[in-house]
Amino acid sequence: MQDMERASIRARRMRASILTSHNDLSKAKEVSVNIDGNVYYNSKTDDGSKIWNRMPYSFHLTINIEQFVKNNFQFEQELDFNEFINQANKNTKITNKLADDVWKANFNVSSKPFNLRGAKNEVIILRFDFTNISIDDTTKGKQYEHTLFNCTFKVNLNGLKHREFQDEYDYEGFKQRYYYDFRTINCQAYWLDEEKIEFSTRHHDVFHQPNVRPKDSLENIDVSFSKLACEKTCVDELKQLLNQLNERAAEYDSRINISITNEFQPRMDNREVTWKERMANVNHFKEVIKLFEKGVDILETDKDARISFNMMNDAFDDYYSSRGIPGASWRLFQIVFIVAGLRSIVREEDLDIVDVLHVGTGGGKSEAYFGLVIMTLFFDRIKGKKNGVTAIVKFPLRMLSIQQLERLACVIIFAEEIRKKYLMLFGGDEFSLGYYVGNQTMDFPGTYSELRCNLYKDKEFKDIIEPAPISKIISKCPLCDIKDPGIIRQIDDIQGKRVLQVCDKVNSHRFYIYLSDRELFRYRPSIIVSTVDKWAGLTQQRRARALLGAKGSMCPNGHGFIPCGDKCEDKSEEGICEEIGLDEETADGPILSIQDEMHLLREGFGTISSHFEGIIEEVVKANSSGRSLKHVVMSATLNGTDRQVFELYNKKAAILPGPSPEGFGSERDFFYTLLPGENRIIYGLKPNLRDNHYASLRTLRHIIEYLSNAQSSYADDSSTFMNDFGFSNEKDVLREFMNHLIPLTYHPKVQDAEDMNRFTNTVINDYLGSKGYLEGTVLTGGRGLDELKDTINNVRDTVEKYNITEQIKPNAIYSSLYATSVVSHGVDLEELNLMVFQGIPYSTSEYIQALSRVGRKYRGIVILWFYPNRVRDDSFYRNFKRYHDTLDHAVKPVPINRTARLGTMQTINSIFCAGILQYLSELQGSPIYHKKHIVDLKISQEKLLVKFIRNVYGRPVEINIEEEVEARLNQIKYDSNSNDNTFFPNILVNSGNHYFRNQSGMRGIQKQLILDAYDPDQIKKIWVGK
Incomplete structure (x- = not known):
């Protein structure tokens, strides 16, 4: 292999390097090396066909250290394959006699100075190279195979002391050190003995990932669903948990010596972390305790919150019992996260802080936010909210986790069963779930009429499919016996212009799960599960304000909600209904906004998403007496969290449960435990x-x-x-x-x-x-x-x-x-x-x-x-x-910049349109979406629009918002190619100005590059540099 062919598909060299020092080298006598592998040659079988014969080879070398030093720290020896060539040539069936140079290789040992942090003596890196130097036959039908196969070498240091390599780097602002023994090329190396005297190369490496799992119990603490569903005992159990948290914090404090002079803590395995990081993690642990303590105090003093909390636990207990898991329990981080979140749900505190749930994949993040959502649903209802959206759950990918959707749907179904038992406390509409997903797909179409097409054989909706299609979300009825459940089928509710999910065994098992955009606008589901991209529809869809707390009324014909001043239905395929929405207070907008997989909101996608988060926040505030959204985000991978949260939401971050002061899965880790065996065994080849x-x-x-x-x-x-x-x-x-x-x-x-x-x-x-x-x-x-x-x-x-x-x-x-x-x-x-x-x-x-x-x-x-x-x-x-x-x-910090100029130029038109369709329309009490509506705008409304856009960005930006708004208003008002009833965003699109277009999604900066023919002579001048 040539020296720079490190990544060649045919590797001709392997290297293993260690560290030592001149001083240690002078004390050693020799190093011995054993080299092994296989070569192949062709021979004929009795029927004349060719086969490959494998022949092992082996070499033993002794390197005299004194001679190595005298030879300017160089050792090189060509390996003599003649013994093996002669052995092969003795095979009477060999196809072609092997030439003397068919296999050639050398073994080389070299060194050079190495800068090792903190070393007292001069350190050198000692490199052991095994190289195939035979010249490969590249002709077609080659007679010989020059490759050396399965090559390994073992090195016995015979007492030569070695040092460790050391990496130092920063993570979340704290220094880290990592120690290791070898650097390799085209192979891996490992010690053959505990004393680290002899090492060998191999062609794979293996990593045994520790089996660290979240704790779900503590001695004398019961955080089972059934225990916390009891009003009399739930607060006592949580207080005991709070006591143990405080005791652990005191224990962390007692194990830190305030007179420490070393920067780094004692080494653990291959790693060193600083005392500064440990103390910061202890302080963070105490902050988490304060948030939890606030939640415990709320449950103790606020009866409505306590009852809602009990009902939430009851729903989870019923859900898990139905799956054959009685007595199920929260994991410790889950219940701490839920209780800590109550300060924002019940008292509306810390709405300017984003709660970041950081837990390893598969650790139970989903159930944690399910719990907070269900708790909030019950609390909204006990406080008088009869309908409307309580929580929005957003996923960054178009392909959602179907199991997560199924589990959430089932938990909501059990919560609804409990709500029906206590209608005097939790009145209003049914708990429902809506999917605001995708781009007009058959799974989640834009209209009810498209959705019901799946239920009929004909386009006239007369010949119904029997049996009805199975639900896309939950196929088996969660309320039936787990051993013999009914099938959930999609049933057309013609009067309500919606599709219901109904059990084919028990007709009363009816579930309100909406899959089309139109159904969501009509029935404003309690929880919306959406993709991030879908909210780009705020710039085009005037009815979307219904999801964010718009005023309006219910259609007297049973078609659901109508935003104030709008028609019930103006599409013929949906069945026109002329009823007009009344200007009535209904329900505030959602309070919870939950973002899964936050780390995927990055670069252009993250920047554009941050602006749409601003739109949602401002519309909800306007519709909810100035109350902001409570943002909760989740991710298994974080780095630079504070900055990413600030760029996405213009808010601060609180990470829960946070890093353990003494290490993830350590003896005193409160939230995680190290179990026997491995979580995963990972092989690299x-x-x-x-x-x-x-x-x-x-x-x-x-x-x-x-x-x-x-x-x-x-x-x-x-x-x-x-x-x-x-x-x-x-x-x-x-x-x-x-x-x-x-x-x-x-x-x-x-x-x-x-x-x-x-x-x-x-x-x-x-x-x-x-x-x-x-x-x-x-x-x-x-x-x-x-x-x-x-x-x-x-x-x-x-x-x-x-x-x-x-x-x-x-x-x-x-x-x-x-x-x-x-x-x-x-x-x-x-x-x-x-x-x-x-x-x-x-x-x-x-x-x-x-x-x-x-x-x-x-x-x-x-x-x-x-x-x-x-x-x-x-x-x-x-x-x-x-x-x-x-x-x-x-994990790299997420690159994102809320105020990037190209990003603001890309979204200014979308915010302008959304501001009119969702914000000004609501203030006016009627939809503003035609050209004539824009012409009639008052100066005061135009000023409100500018203020809205400024609030959406949340910070100074590099564009003149007043000028951008004026340019668009003028384009609409004075456009000669449109009429009074033209949809005003279409006028902007047809203007020809790229920045007068709305975002159709959020996947990066959407700008088309136009390729045109170029003058050949000019191209020639460019290439020749003239």
């Missing part, structure tokens, strides 16, 4: 001569072969199998087979995932023979909700119905999933525990999310095939263990 797509396919083939052989071995002799692999009972063996029954692969590009399916037969099934047959399913963002749901159900059913007797039969069917990044946020299955990566994802945040698809309940196994010809992948391969040991610290 780099293929040679083949790409990692082919390597991923071959990996699946060997997985199926191994599973088939292992199951057969167990079926033949279970006792021997259990003894060989350390199993204590048959149940554990079958569980292990089930855990790895369905491998999941991850691919950076859609085409790679599709190609996995295309090559499954060629690379896998054609070689498996009778051992099995693999069927793959592709999961990408282009798949619909039904496909994703079917895939999830198939995975569950396959594992649940696993039968080893069937699985060991010839040609047994195996399944696999080939997925892109959609799997990182759309699939949460404990049945998936085996994963293959084709290359490292483009960001650490995405990698952490993808990793968490396996090992959610049982130990996960991950095989990561790096791209062999990409420098970035090669860097991660060489630093494999370091990277995984500090994975959270490798």
